[in-house]
Amino acid sequence: MEQDDQIITVVITQVVKAGCETAYEAWLKDITSVARTYPGHMGTNIIRPLPGIRPEYVIIFRFDGYENMKAWITSRDREYWLAQGQSLVESEPHVQHISGLEAWFSLPGQPLKTPPRYKTALLTWGSVFILINLLNIFITPLLRGLPPLIISFIITVTMVLLLTYVVMPRVTRLFRSWLYPKHS
Missing domain, CATH: 3.30.70.100 (Alpha-Beta Plaits)
Incomplete structure (x- = not known):
């Protein structure tokens, strides 16, 4: 199953x-x-x-x-x-x-509703794309000299924490009307 x-x-x-x-x-x-x-x-x-x-x-x-x-x-x-x-x-x-990933797409103070998967996929992809590029520009240079596995570990942990606690809550609020259109 x-x-x-x-x-x-x-x-x-x-x-x-x-x-x-x-x-x-x-x-x-x-x-x-x-x-x-x-x-x-x-x-x-x-x-x-x-x-x-x-x-x-x-x-x-x-x-x-x-x-x-x-x-x-x-x-x-x-x-x-x-x-x-x-x-x-x-x-x-x-x-x-x-x-x-449905848990990322919730609005504060409202029951969790699941938007269509294509919408969550698009917003997740866009957020990951932007965030991974920003982390590679600003964080990776600070980690030079560390083993690649440690760099990858630090980047991915940072990315998941930022996505969960900072990025996705804001993206969800920003795109709320697209994710959860009002039914007539």
């Missing part, structure tokens, strides 16, 4: 009851610690609410494939922790499963 070979990202959004934030933070620490013990778990990111902008917590779990993600999602451990945290939140969580 094609999806077995793809990294799967589970995005959970949830609004915490007023006054329960400290308990929710402790609960988050516990449930993410348990998730870490499951095969294929590749990391968890937590985006906390921003007053006046985004009221919900966004929890992002990544797994190395569909079966490992499914093992966590359907586990008794997760079921137990969800029951423990139920009194801390206003409603059921909104859960989305995405794979591949």
